[in-house]
Amino acid sequence: MAKKIRKLSDDELASRLESEIQESTGHSNTELSNQREESMKYYLGEKFGNEIDGRSEIVTTDVRDTIEYIMPSLMRIFTTHNNVAEFEPQGPEDIEMAKQATDYCNYVFNKQNNGFKILYDVFKDALISKTGIVKHFWEEKTELSTETYEHLTETEYQAILANDELEIMEHTETVIQKAELDQFGTLLSPEVIEHDCKLKRTKIDGQVRVVSVPPEEFLISRRAASIEDANFICHRVKKSVSDLILEGYDPKIVEDLPTHTHSDAEFAEERQARFSYDEDSVPADEGQGATRQVWIDECYINLDYNGDGIAELRKITKGGNKILDNVEIDMIPFSAICPLPIPHKFFGMSVADTVSDIQLIKSTIVRNLLDNMYLTNNARYAVLAGQVELDDLLTSRPGGIVRMRAPGAVTALPTPQISAFAFEMVKYLDQVREERSGVSKMTQGLNPDVLTSHVTSGAISAATESSMQRTELIARIFAETGIKDVFRNIYSLIQKYENREKIVLLNNNFVSIDPSKWKEKLNCTVNVGVGSGSQNSKIQAMSSIMSIIQKLIENGGMGTLVTPQNIYSSVSEFISQAGYKNPDQFISNPANMPPKQPPEPTSEEKIATQKAQVEVQKLQLQASEIELNTKIKQQELELKKREAQVDFMIKQQELELKKQKLEQGEMEIALEATQKRPVAIGDT
Numbered sequence: 001m002a003k004k005i006r007k008l009s010d011d012e013l014a015s016r017l018e019s020e021i022q023e024s025t026g027h028s029n030t031e032l033s034n035q036r037e038e039s040m041k042y043y044l045g046e047k048f049g050n051e052i053d054g055r056s057e058i059v060t061t062d063v064r065d066t067i068e069y070i071m072p073s074l075m076r077i078f079t080t081h082n083n084v085a086e087f088e089p090q091g092p093e094d095i096e097m098a099k100q101a102t103d104y105c106n107y108v109f110n111k112q113n114n115g116f117k118i119l120y121d122v123f124k125d126a127l128i129s130k131t132g133i134v135k136h137f138w139e140e141k142t143e144l145s146t147e148t149y150e151h152l153t154e155t156e157y158q159a160i161l162a163n164d165e166l167e168i169m170e171h172t173e174t175v176i177q178k179a180e181l182d183q184f185g186t187l188l189s190p191e192v193i194e195h196d197c198k199l200k201r202t203k204i205d206g207q208v209r210v211v212s213v214p215p216e217e218f219l220i221s222r223r224a225a226s227i228e229d230a231n232f233i234c235h236r237v238k239k240s241v242s243d244l245i246l247e248g249y250d251p252k253i254v255e256d257l258p259t260h261t262h263s264d265a266e267f268a269e270e271r272q273a274r275f276s277y278d279e280d281s282v283p284a285d286e287g288q289g290a291t292r293q294v295w296i297d298e299c300y301i302n303l304d305y306n307g308d309g310i311a312e313l314r315k316i317t318k319g320g321n322k323i324l325d326n327v328e329i330d331m332i333p334f335s336a337i338c339p340l341p342i343p344h345k346f347f348g349m350s351v352a353d354t355v356s357d358i359q360l361i362k363s364t365i366v367r368n369l370l371d372n373m374y375l376t377n378n379a380r381y382a383v384l385a386g387q388v389e390l391d392d393l394l395t396s397r398p399g400g401i402v403r404m405r406a407p408g409a410v411t412a413l414p415t416p417q418i419s420a421f422a423f424e425m426v427k428y429l430d431q432v433r434e435e436r437s438g439v440s441k442m443t444q445g446l447n448p449d450v451l452t453s454h455v456t457s458g459a460i461s462a463a464t465e466s467s468m469q470r471t472e473l474i475a476r477i478f479a480e481t482g483i484k485d486v487f488r489n490i491y492s493l494i495q496k497y498e499n500r501e502k503i504v505l506l507n508n509n510f511v512s513i514d515p516s517k518w519k520e521k522l523n524c525t526v527n528v529g530v531g532s533g534s535q536n537s538k539i540q541a542m543s544s545i546m547s548i549i550q551k552l553i554e555n556g557g558m559g560t561l562v563t564p565q566n567i568y569s570s571v572s573e574f575i576s577q578a579g580y581k582n583p584d585q586f587i588s589n590p591a592n593m594p595p596k597q598p599p600e601p602t603s604e605e606k607i608a609t610q611k612a613q614v615e616v617q618k619l620q621l622q623a624s625e626i627e628l629n630t631k632i633k634q635q636e637l638e639l640k641k642r643e644a645q646v647d648f649m650i651k652q653q654e655l656e657l658k659k660q661k662l663e664q665g666e667m668e669i670a671l672e673a674t675q676k677r678p679v680a681i682g683d684t
Contacts, residue, residue, distance in 0.1 A: 007307045010323040017299050017318050020232045024219035032347060036129045036215060039352035042359055043067065043128050056367040056374070062359040062433055063352045067127045069439045070351065070471055074123050077475045078483070079116065081576065082507075084109060085487040087522040098522055103506040104513050105490050113210040121212035123478070126337050130350045133213040134482060135235065136489045137333045138497045140206040142246050152195040160199065170198040208493045210486065218334070225344050227334055235298040235334075242290040249324050257294040257319040294319055300332050335489065337482035339474045354436040362429045369422040375415050384409040438470020479526035488524050495520065507584060542574040564590040 008016070042063040051057045078084060083106045089098040109115040122132035146169075152160070160166050177192035217236045224230035244254045297318040302311045305326070313332070317324040341348040378396055387409035392402040402410055433439075494515045501514040549570060552562050568590055572583035580586070601609065672678055 008303075008305055011321070013305070013316065013326070014318055014321045014323055016303075017234075017297065017301070017316060018321075020221065020299070020301065021219060021234055021236075021297065024221055024232065024234065032130075033216065035353070039063070039128050039130075039350060039356060042352055042356045048360065048363070056370040058363060058366055058370060060359055060363045060366060062362060063128075063355050066355050066433065066437045066439050067124065067351055070127060070437070070474070071120070071123065073468065073471045074475055074478070075116075075120060077472070078119055078479075082106075084115065084119075085484065085524055085526045087487075087491065087524055090519065090522065094519065094522070097518060100511065100513065101491060101494075101518055101522060103511070104504065104515075105487055105494065107504060107506055108208050108490055108494065109210060109487070112207050115210075118210055118212050119483075122337060122482070125212065125215055126339050126478070127351045129215040130338060130347050130353070131215050131218075132337045132482065133215060133218045134210060134335045134337075134486050135213050135333055136208065136210045136335065136486060136493065138206060138493050139209040140204055143201075143203045143205070145201045145203075147199045147201055148197075149199065150196045152197065154193060154195070157195040157197070160197070165201050165203055167200045167202065168197055169200050172196040206497060208490055208497075210490065213334070220346060224346050226346060227332055227336055230332075230346075231302050233300040233332060233334060237296050237298060238293050239296050240290065241292045241294065244294070244296070244319075244324075245290075253322055253324065254294075254319075257322060259292055259294060296324070300329070300334075331489065331492065333489070335482040335485040337478045339477065341477060341481075351437055355433055358429050358433045358436070362426060365422050365425050365429070369419060372415065372418050372422075376417070379415055380413040382411040382413055438468075484524050484526045487526070488521075491518075491522065491524070494518075539574065539577050542570065542577055546570050546574065 045059045045061045045064060047057060047059060083102055085102070085106065087098045087101045087105070089095045106115075109118075118134065122134050124132075126132035147166075149156075149160070160168070172195070174194045174196070175191065176194050177189070179191040180189045213235060219232075219234040219236065220227070220230050221232040224232075227233065241254050241257075244257075245251050299316045299318060301314060301316065303314055303316075304311045305314055306312075312328050313330070314326060315329045316326045336346070338348040339351055340354070381393065383390070383393065384406065387405040389403040392400065393410065404410060495518045498513075499516040501512060503510050504513050505511075549562055549567060552558075568587060571587050572589075575583040575586055
C-alpha cells in the first residue's frame with residue numbers, strides 16, 4: 001500500500017522556501033551579484049580601487065557610452081509603430097476580435113501603464129545587469145476617502161444607505177418640522193428630518209499592472225534555463241504595513257513581521273552600486289506604525305503541498321518566517337530578456353560584460369598618458385647635494401629662478417614621450433569595443449571621413465545598416481523572448497479578469513470592449529521597427545509602391561487591380577514609417593466611411609424629373625383605363641353568355657311542357673276510344 005504524503009505545515013513550508021532563497025542564483029553573495037555590482041560601477045564610472053595617491057585617477061566611461069548609444073536605437077525600434085505587439089486571428093471570424101485585442105492590449109500597456117518607461121528601464125537593466133525583468137499581474141486597488149454631507153433629505157440619505165461603497169461613520173438627525181394631525185388623527189403634513197453624516201468611501205478598482213523589477217530583487221533556481229522551466233522563483237519586495245493590510249492580510253500577523261535593516265538585501269553591495277551611496281550614507285529605517293517597511297518574499301514554486309503526489313504551481317507569500325498566503329496559480333507573472341543569451345542558461349551576458357575590460361585598460365592607458373604629461377611639465381631633476389636652493393627648485397612657476405652654488409648642480413632627468421603610442425592604443429581599443437558591441441561611428445552619425453571621400457550613397461546606406469545589425473539582433477531577441485511574453489500575459493489577464501463590457505477611447509474612437517468574448521489564446525507578433533538606414537529604405541520602397549498604384553489608376557486599374565482600401569493601406573503605412581503614430585489624422589479609412597450620398601440635382605434636372613414623372617403617370621392612367629375597359633367588355637361577354645344559357649334553359653323547359661301535353665292528349669284519345677265517353681286527364 002502506497003504511503004500517503006502528509007500536508008506540509010507552515011513552519012516546514014517557510015523553512016523550505018528560505019532554503020530555496022539561499023540557494024537561488026540571485027542571492028546577494030553569489031558570483032552573479034558580484035558581476036552585476038561591478039557592471040553597475042563601470043556604468044557609473046566609479047574608481048577601480050587601484051588608484052595611487054598623486055597619480056591620475058581618471059576613469060573612462062566606455063560602458064556607459066556604449067549602452068547610451070544603443071538605448072536610443074532600441075527605443076526607436078520598439079516605439080516606431082503605434083502598436084508594440086499585434087495579435088493574429090486564427091480564422092476569418094476572429095479578424096475583428098484580434099484587432100480589438102491588439103488595440104486594447106497596447107492601450108493597457110501604453111496608457112494604463114507607462115509603457116515607454118517600462119521598456120526603457122527593462123532594456124537598460126538587461127544591457128547593464130544581464131537580465132531585464134518585467135512583472136505583470138492583476139491588481140485590485142482599494143481607495144479610501146472620507147466625505148462629509150450636511151442637510152440631506154430623507155431620500156438622499158436612503159440613497160447613501162443603498163450605496164455599497166459608502167459606510168456611515170457618524171450620523172445626526174435634526175427634526176425640521178414635526179408632523180401635523182387634524183382632530184380626527186388624519187396626517188396633514190409629514191415630519192421633515194435633515195441628516196448630517198460623515199462617510200467612508202471604499203472604492204475597489206482593478207487593472208492589469210506591468211512593472212519593471214530590479215534584477216537584484218528577482219531570484220530564480222540555479223539550474224533553470226528559463227522562467228517556464230524554473231522550479232522556484234522569488235520576488236523580494238519591500239512593502240509598508242499599510243499596503244499589506246489593504247491587500248487583505250491579517251493586521252495582527254503583519255504587525256509582527258520584522259522591519260528591514262541595513263544588513264538586508266536592500267543594502268547589499270549590488271543595491272548600493274545601483275544607487276551609488278556608501279554604507280555611512282545609507283538612510284535609516286523610515287516609517288513607524290502603518291508606514292513601517294518590511295521585506296516580503298513572493299515565492300512561486302512547484303510543490304506538492306496537498307500531499308496528493310502531484311506538484312502544483314503555487315504562490316506563497318512569506319514575511320520573515322510567517323506564511324501570509326498560499327494559493328494555487330496557473331502562470332508565473334514574470335517575463336525576462338537578455339541581450340546576449342547563452343543557450344541552456346538563464347543568465348547570459350550583458351553589453352557591459354563585453355566592454356568593461358576595455359574601460360579598465362583604456363582608463364589605465366589614459367591615466368599613464370596624463371601622468372606622462374604631468375611629468376613632462378614638471379620634470380624630475382638630479383641635484384648636487386648642498387649646491388642648490390631646494391626651495392627655489394620645488395617652487396615651480398613661469399620665470400622662476402633656481403639659485404645654485406656651482407654650475408651644473410641641477411640636471412633635468414629625461415622623460416620618455418608615450419603620447420603617440422598611447423593614442424594609437426586608445427584608438428585600437430575603441431575599434432575592439434566597436435567590434436564587440438556593434439556600436440560604431442555609423443550608429444552615432446555619419447563618419448566625417450566619409451564626406452571627404454568618393455563614396456556612393458548606396459555604400460553609405462549599406463555601411464550604416466551593417467553597423468546596426470548587432471543592435472537589431474538585440475532588439476529581435478528582446479521581441480521574441482520577453483516582450484512577446486509580456487503581451488501574451490497581458491492578453492490572458494484581461495481575458496481572465498476583465499469580464500465586463502466597457503467603453504474605451506482607441507485610435508481616437510470610442511469602442512465597446514468585452515474581453516469575456518475573446519478567445520482563450522491568440523498568436524502574438526511583436527512589431528520590431530528597424531534602424532535609421534533601413535527606415536529610410538522602407539520609406540523609399542513605400543514611395544515606389546504608391547507610384548506604381550498611381551500608374552495603375554491612370555491606366556484604368558481602379559476597381560480591378562486597385563481598390564480604395566489598397567490606397568488607404570499604402571498611404572497609412574507610408575505615414576507610419578515616417579514616424580507618425582496615428583495615420584487616421586491624415587487620411588480616412590474607407591471601411592469606416594458612411595455610404596456615399598448622390599449629388600443634389602440641379603433645377604433643370606428637377607423639372608425634367610417632374611415632367612418624366614407626369615408622363616409616367618399619364619401612361620399609368622392610360623394603362624389603367626385600357627385595363628378597366630377590357631374588364632368591362634369581359635364582364636359584358638360573360639353576362640351575354642349567361643343570358644343565352646338562361647334562354648336555352650327556358651326554351652328547353654317549354655319544349656318539355658309541350659311534349660308532356662302532347663303525350664297527355666294522346667292518352668285522352670286512347671281512353672275515350674276505349675270508354676266511349678269524353679275524358680279530361682289533368683283537368684281539375
